[in-house]
Amino acid sequence: MKExxxxxxxxxxxxxxxxxxxxxxxxxxxxxxVALCQYLERMDSVSLEQLKDLRWIECxxxxxxxxxxxxxxxxxxxxxxxxxWEELEAFEQVVSKLYDRxx
Numbered sequence: 001m002k003e004x005x006x007x008x009x010x011x012x013x014x015x016x017x018x019x020x021x022x023x024x025x026x027x028x029x030x031x032x033x034v035a036l037c038q039y040l041e042r043m044d045s046v047s048l049e050q051l052k053d054l055r056w057i058e059c060x061x062x063x064x065x066x067x068x069x070x071x072x073x074x075x076x077x078x079x080x081x082x083x084x085w086e087e088l089e090a091f092e093q094v095v096s097k098l099y100d101r102x103x
Contacts, residue, residue: 006036006039007039007040007053007057010036010053011056011057017032017036018032018033018035018061019057019060019061020076022064023064026075026076026078027078027079028077028079028087029080030087033090034060036091037094040054040098041094042070043098045101046101047086049058050098051064051099052097054095058092058095065077
């Protein structure tokens with residue numbers, strides 16, 4: 001059975017992806033973020049298209065965080081952990097490693 005492409009799932013905010021929960025449900029879903037990070041850690045290689053998708057995902061996460069903390073915006077993220085930055089940093093680190101591997 002072919003493994004889901006979790007990058008593509010997140011790129012289109014597909015059901016059960018981290019961006020689905022963040023965008024559609026306004027919820028910080030730690031398990032979905034861990035699943036995304038684990039998927040990325042298992043990758044042997046990365047394409048330019050995948051890196052572009054990851055950059056887009058990073059921008060969407062940042063955008064949602066800015067909206068959450070903007071007092072003029074009504075968008076709020078449920079279940080935002082107090083250590084949200086540490087959880088997001090784990091994602092940033094694994095993405096940085098993929099950038100380093102790109103040839």
